Amino acid sequence: MLSVQDLHVYYGRIHALKGVSLEVNAGEIVALIGSNGAGKTTTLATLSGLLRPREGRITFEGHDLAHLPAHQIVRLGVVHCPEGRQVFARLTVAENLRLAAAHRTDREGVTRDLARVHALFPILAERRSQYAGTLSGGEQQMLAIARALMSRPRLLLLDEPSLGLAPMVVETIFRVIEALRRDGVTILLVEQNAYRALQLADRAYVMETGYIKVSGPAHALADDPAVKAAYLGG
Amino acid sequence: MLTPSYIAQQFINALNMGSIYALVAIGLTMVYGILRLINFAHGDMMTVGAYLALAALTVLALPAWAALLIPMFVVGALGVLIERLAYRPLRGAPEVAMLITSLAISSLIENGATMTLTAQPKPVRLPAELTQRVDVLGLNFAVMDAAIVALAIALMAALTVFVRRTTIGIAMRACSENVRVTQLMGVDVNRVIAVAFAISAGLAAVAGVLWSGKFGIVDPFMGFVPGLKAFVAAVIGGIGNIPGAMLGGYLLGFAEVFFVAFMPPEVSGYRDAFVFVLLLVVLLVRPTGLLGAREVNRA
Numbered sequence: 001m002l003s004v005q006d007l008h009v010y011y012g013r014i015h016a017l018k019g020v021s022l023e024v025n026a027g028e029i030v031a032l033i034g035s036n037g038a039g040k041t042t043t044l045a046t047l048s049g050l051l052r053p054r055e056g057r058i059t060f061e062g063h064d065l066a067h068l069p070a071h072q073i074v075r076l077g078v079v080h081c082p083e084g085r086q087v088f089a090r091l092t093v094a095e096n097l098r099l100a101a102a103h104r105t106d107r108e109g110v111t112r113d114l115a116r117v118h119a120l121f122p123i124l125a126e127r128r129s130q131y132a133g134t135l136s137g138g139e140q141q142m143l144a145i146a147r148a149l150m151s152r153p154r155l156l157l158l159d160e161p162s163l164g165l166a167p168m169v170v171e172t173i174f175r176v177i178e179a180l181r182r183d184g185v186t187i188l189l190v191e192q193n194a195y196r197a198l199q200l201a202d203r204a205y206v207m208e209t210g211y212i213k214v215s216g217p218a219h220a221l222a223d224d225p226a227v228k229a230a231y232l233g234g
Numbered sequence: 235m236l237t238p239s240y241i242a243q244q245f246i247n248a249l250n251m252g253s254i255y256a257l258v259a260i261g262l263t264m265v266y267g268i269l270r271l272i273n274f275a276h277g278d279m280m281t282v283g284a285y286l287a288l289a290a291l292t293v294l295a296l297p298a299w300a301a302l303l304i305p306m307f308v309v310g311a312l313g314v315l316i317e318r319l320a321y322r323p324l325r326g327a328p329e330v331a332m333l334i335t336s337l338a339i340s341s342l343i344e345n346g347a348t349m350t351l352t353a354q355p356k357p358v359r360l361p362a363e364l365t366q367r368v369d370v371l372g373l374n375f376a377v378m379d380a381a382i383v384a385l386a387i388a389l390m391a392a393l394t395v396f397v398r399r400t401t402i403g404i405a406m407r408a409c410s411e412n413v414r415v416t417q418l419m420g421v422d423v424n425r426v427i428a429v430a431f432a433i434s435a436g437l438a439a440v441a442g443v444l445w446s447g448k449f450g451i452v453d454p455f456m457g458f459v460p461g462l463k464a465f466v467a468a469v470i471g472g473i474g475n476i477p478g479a480m481l482g483g484y485l486l487g488f489a490e491v492f493f494v495a496f497m498p499p500e501v502s503g504y505r506d507a508f509v510f511v512l513l514l515v516v517l518l519v520r521p522t523g524l525l526g527a528r529e530v531n532r533a
């Protein structure tokens with residue numbers, strides 16, 4: 001479904017991605033883990049068109065994403081739920097959701113997805129006319145995911161959805177990710193909670209300072225002594 | 235001297251000036267909100283609008299409504315064109331690059347108008363139905379005065395509905411928070427910016443037409459002072475905030491007109507200085523302006 005080959009990305013002179021290659025197959029959950037500053041967020045931002053690679057290829061179902069503007073990438077079904085929630089604080093919850101679906105032409109589909117999102121996160125229905133900036137951190141993360149769903153993702157790029165949240169909310173988020181998998185959404189998941197990510201994922205990539213260090217089936221990585229020592233706390 | 239009818243007259247004047255400042259300030263604040271650009275060529279959109287209206291009235295002998303609509307749409311399109319050719323290539327460059335470009339566009343328009351139309355102010359003769367004076371509730375004013383206020387309020391009401399209710403309006407507010415993330419929603423940000431420039435320039439053109447109608451004159455530099463004052467109004471209201479620009483426009487109109495009306499002649503000549511003192515006072519008390527950047531983000 002998604003194929004990334006030898007991606008090189010720079011911030012000015014900083015060489016942030018030094019030849020990243022990865023694959024995501026339809027229906028999979030693929031985890032991307034690694035320490036702070038490894039380049040996980042940079043990888044997702046390049047896939048979604050916010051950053052341009054200097055070298056490398058990104059193909060999604062035959063489309064070359066490396067040269068498409070970000071809004072067209074969304075329309076192909078590659079939806080990026082960014083790190084740090086990034087909801088629009090001065091729009092209401094309902095407006096945040098409406099904006100994410102604005103490019104869609106299937107009105108019934110939008111109505112259906114809104115109902116589904118409200119079923120997944122009932123609190124958002126309750127808060128619908130409240131400014132997103134007044135939501136709690138956990139509610140904002142739910143809104144960020146809900147918003148991504150309103151764009152009808154076929155490949156969802158999730159960046160650290162559980163960061164800084166209370167355990168209860170983390171459980172909700174992981175339950176939703178499982179529900180999405182059952183609905184056939186393919187997911188590329190960046191997580192600092194490597195243990196949970198490897199439990200959930202089919203396959204995983206471990207990044208280190210700009211390149212992929214190890215990859216393989218998630219359960220195999222979870223048992224790998226080197227991965228354990230570095231990312232799972234021994 | 236401070237008779238009720240004098241005060242009433244000043245009140246109408248203040249409403250007129252406030253309406254015009256508000257229309258100009260809205261466009262400055264919209265564009266600043268999205269691009270962080272202080273658009274120095276904004277006042278010149280007033281000038282172009284006023285010349286187009288004059289041409290429509292005299293050369294083409296069109297009725298007054300056409301002399302309003304033509305500038306609004308033509309200058310709206312001009313705003314889109316300028317954004318496309320001059321500002322879009324600078325997206326991502328330091329903000330000062332766009333600011334300097336807008337200065338260049340401003341001087342291009344002012345000097346272009348001077349060379350082709352001379353710096354000589356041209357008189358504007360309004361159709362008789364607009365200069366006619368009427369008495370309503372003891373107030374005596376020209377039809378033009380009422381038209382300025384009514385038109386400004388109608389346009390601002392329409393804009394408010396547009397920004398609050400339509401998808402493009404929501405996208406515009408989203409862009410003013412974060413352009414990158416707005417793209418991730420599947421929004422074509424270039425389209426949103428083009429619409430913002432169209433509205434911004436179109437409203438400035440209307441303001442220019444009204445200004446030239448009120449003062450009966452058009453010249454190549456006529457947009458400079460109101461453009462500057464509209465900038466002050468936008469900052470007073472909280473730059474980037476559209477209701478703030480409306481509020482700031484009227485506040486400034488009232489403050490300025492009543493300063494001139496009530497101060498002795500030796501002092502009232504400092505009206506422009508007074509406007510900037512007012513700005514300083516507001517910014518000292520509320521650094522983000524009256525309605526600017528209310529912190530709603532707690533996470």
Ligand SMILES: Nc1ncnc2c1ncn2[C@@H]1O[C@H](COP(=O)(O)OP(=O)(O)OP(=O)(O)O)[C@@H](O)[C@H]1O
Nearest residue numbers: 011014016034035036037038039040041042043192
């Ligand atoms: N805007 C930027 N300008 C310059 N350097 C940047 C920028 N964003 C990221 N970097 C650098 O690129 C590298 C990769 O950063 P990135 O944010 O992709 O890491 P990450 O794996 O997502 O880390 P974290 O787990 O902390 O979120 C880091 O060294 C970072 O300092």
Ligand SMILES: [Mg+2]
Nearest residue numbers: 040041042083
């Ligand atoms: Mg990151």
